[in-house]
Amino acid sequence: MAGVKLDGAGAQKMKTIEEALKTLQTIHGMVERMSIEVKNQKGAGVIPQQIKRIATPLQGQLKGQFGLIADQVSAMILASGRGGGDQLKVRAMREFVAQIRTALEISAAKVKDQHSVPIETADG
Numbered sequence: 001m002a003g004v005k006l007d008g009a010g011a012q013k014m015k016t017i018e019e020a021l022k023t024l025q026t027i028h029g030m031v032e033r034m035s036i037e038v039k040n041q042k043g044a045g046v047i048p049q050q051i052k053r054i055a056t057p058l059q060g061q062l063k064g065q066f067g068l069i070a071d072q073v074s075a076m077i078l079a080s081g082r083g084g085g086d087q088l089k090v091r092a093m094r095e096f097v098a099q100i101r102t103a104l105e106i107s108a109a110k111v112k113d114q115h116s117v118p119i120e121t122a123d124g
Contacts, residue, residue, distance in 0.1 A: 003119045010115020013065055017108045020069075023058045024101055027051055031093040038086040048080040048089065055080075069103045072096065 006014060034047040055077050062070035076096035080089065 004116040005119050006112070006115045007117050010111050013111045013115070014108065016061060016065055017104050017111065020058060020062055020066075021101070021104055023054060023061075024097060024104070027054055027058075028097045028101075030054070031090065031097055034086075034093070035090045038090055044086045044089065051080050051093065052077050066104075066107055069100060069107065072100050072103060076100070 030047055030051050034044050034051075037047065038044060055073055059070050059073040059077065062073060076093065079092045079096065082089075
């Protein structure tokens with residue numbers, strides 16, 4: 001039974017998605033840390049600025065291959081800088097992280113589907 005592998009473009013896209021998921025995991029940890037701070041009535045402090053600092057390169061990284069996901073990251077960056085209550089920011093950030101993660105996972109499945117090529121075997 002022959003297997004499949006990704007072509008060059010697919011491999012590059014998957015690498016971008018994997019790096020983006022790692023960065024998103026870091027952002028998610030910061031959002032949860034912000035949630036704990038807000039829950040303990042300490043205020044968000046500098047955490048929204050740190051999220052912006054981490055998310056900005058992520059947006060640039062995704063812009064070339066996954067423009068719509070990059071736009072979602074841009075929206076998250078804007079939401080983290082807006083005024084309003086800290087609890088509202090936490091809720092919005094959690095929603096953005098979930099949307100971006102879902103979009104990245106869907107994109108990964110599409111890349112695997114669109115860029116798969118059969119592996120040539122010697123006994124074929």
